[in-house]
Amino acid sequence: MxxxxxxxxxxxxxxxxxxxxxxxxxxxxxxxxxxxxxxxxxxxNDSARLLRKGRTASIGLVLEDLADPFYGPMSRAVEETARAHGTLLIHGSSAALPERERELVLALCARRVDGLIVVPAGDDHRYLEPEMAAGLATVFVDRPPGRIDADAVLTANFAGARAGVAHLIAHGHRRIAFVGDRPGIHTAAERLRGYHAAMAEAGLAVDASWVALGPTGPDRVGPAVRALLEGPDPVTALFTANNRITVTAVRVLAGRGLPVALVGFDDFELADVVSPAVTVVAQDAAELGRAAARLLFGRLEGTARAPERLELPTRLIVRGSGETPPS
Amino acid sequence: MxxxxxxxxxxxxxxxxxxxxxxxxxxxxxxxxxxxxxxxxxxxNDSARLLRKGRTASIGLVLEDLADPFYGPMSRAVEETARAHGTLLIHGSSAALPERERELVLALCARRVDGLIVVPAGDDHRYLEPEMAAGLATVFVDRPPGRIDADAVLTANFAGARAGVAHLIAHGHRRIAFVGDRPGIHTAAERLRGYHAAMAEAGLAVDASWVALGPTGPDRVGPAVRALLEGPDPVTALFTANNRITVTAVRVLAGRGLPVALVGFDDFELADVVSPAVTVVAQDAAELGRAAARLLFGRLEGTARAPERLELPTRLIVRGSGETPPS
DNA sequence: CTGAAAGCGCTTACAG
DNA sequence: CTGAAAGCGCTTACAG
CATH class of the missing domain: 1.10.260.40 (lambda repressor-like DNA-binding domains)
Known part of the structure; x- marks a missing residue:
């Protein structure tokens, strides 16, 4: 110049x-x-310009894994909203590691991003308190923040899971398994709670062996599903608590002839084409991102207000697998 | 301070x-x-620090659509490499609009990102010449740059498509359709060229009505596929030239009883579970990202060298749909 | 071991 | 209409 x-x-x-x-x-x-x-x-040089202006016209998005099809539409929605506000998006994947989430978040804070959208990996976000006190706008999405109060956009995990399991019960099932993520993860715990609620409301006892929790990779889920379907008194229906798990379950079921009912939490591509087509409790990943971005920019532009918690409804999509009667 | x-x-x-x-x-x-x-x-404040240091410790990644499952693993691979180099990743989706690609790229340049990885939407990148002359490291991925010379990491589109079509021919098909993206897109044109080469090598004439090019949305692909399978003299096999198209084709084929052979370019989730399982020409999206990031950081750290062009091989994955004999 | 001055590339607040 | 000075929050190059 x-x-x-x-x-x-x-x-x-x-x-x-x-x-x-x-x-x-x-x-x-x-x-x-x-x-x-x-x-x-x-x-x-916009970096120099923004230093003088006191903002960076960028926001950070920290999620679990950009390669997970659940996060693609969510990220894209955040990006579109950011774009409308002349803001760039910096991405980071925590790989579900709390330490990595923290590291990424703090790196973004050090860059002085104007705002932050976080899908928590950890359950303690007190490390963000000084930043938020200093004015950093932060919105949590998909899972609530741990040990601090902040904006959050969640899915109705409890209600959605309860409705999914109730659907299986309405189709005559009594022995229903729950295959879920590690219980330390908020969404996983809520969905499990929904399962228990639906069973209890129908007056059905839950056998401890019907609940299989753990990592969502095929290495764990495959054997877990097979175990549920074997033995002297197998379950007649599965409720799979997220899309990674459902996909593996579909793969296992495709390999056996016996009809087993299945309802999955999260929709996924080709759920309508596999045989039988998979009944799911769908959540709207893009809307999750849009709502979070809206809250964030609202906070950036508006006056201070109390933290808000939004809960988006789920939608039961009936396709066939959830309506299979007990064998 | x-x-x-x-x-x-x-x-x-x-x-x-x-x-x-x-x-x-x-x-x-x-x-x-x-x-x-x-x-x-x-x-x-790292932004201030980096201004003084003369770099931004960030790179830009401009692709078509973060929500497309092809780009998730690619982005993640770029991110991991960036992370290993202490560098943050700024993302932008061009939505396949050349004007938007340009806008995003120039915004990233104005921020003085250290490097840029671009999946081209447009076919003229001369607008980047001043930036590259000024030292901006740039790598194109998935598609080559237009009208400038620069690093590029591509898939062997021609060879892969030729092998996929040859596979159908080897299983007895003579009337094979090609359903592809708009021919202005480099990957689409290369794959079409591979189709023509395989047909010519087998001494088979191609009827113009067998080639259906256009947008990859279900609105265009669904009717196009149905048209190919109807009429007095329908094709007996389909070669679908990318994963969006293949998924729609699978959906259409699932709705009819007749066996039609299918080979798709790009692998996709549940390709092994739908019935019949889909034979594909797979490309490695993550490796595409990793290779591009490696080239980029090599250029950032090393001395000047001539632009390089890498071509990654494809892999034919035989699953059933490509081995259906002609009806 | 320690720090004052100059500078990275811009904008702000002000004066002419 | 125009520009010199100060400043954004740091680091570099240097001197003590």
């Missing part, structure tokens, strides 16, 4: 005016500056 | 030394400074 000013024989401020299209510069001067800009190939 | 210095009664440089763990400060001084840091809740 200094070079441009020198070449156009004007002051720095005049170059700044031209670059930013501010009024109050003679057409003649504007042209001289523009010629110098073109000749020197000058481009404004 | 000024406040910390004042409170600890030291100079700015000493605070800087403590914050960065540089040697040459008395234990006593270190402690005074650390107390001041804790009392004031000071956190270094």
């Amino acid at each position: 200094k070079d441009v000013a020198a070449r156009a024989q004007v002051g720095l401020k005049t170059v700044s005016r031209v670059v930013n299209g501010e009024p109050g510069v003679t057409a003649d001067t504007v042209q001289r500056v523009q010629e110098a800009i073109a000749a020197l190939g000058f481009r404004r | 000024k406040d910390v210095a004042a409170r600890a009664q030291v100079g700015l440089k000493t605070v800087s030394r403590v914050v960065n763990g540089e040697p040459g400060v008395t234990a006593d001084t270190v402690q005074r400074v650390q107390e001041a840091i804790a009392a004031l809740g000071f956190r270094r």
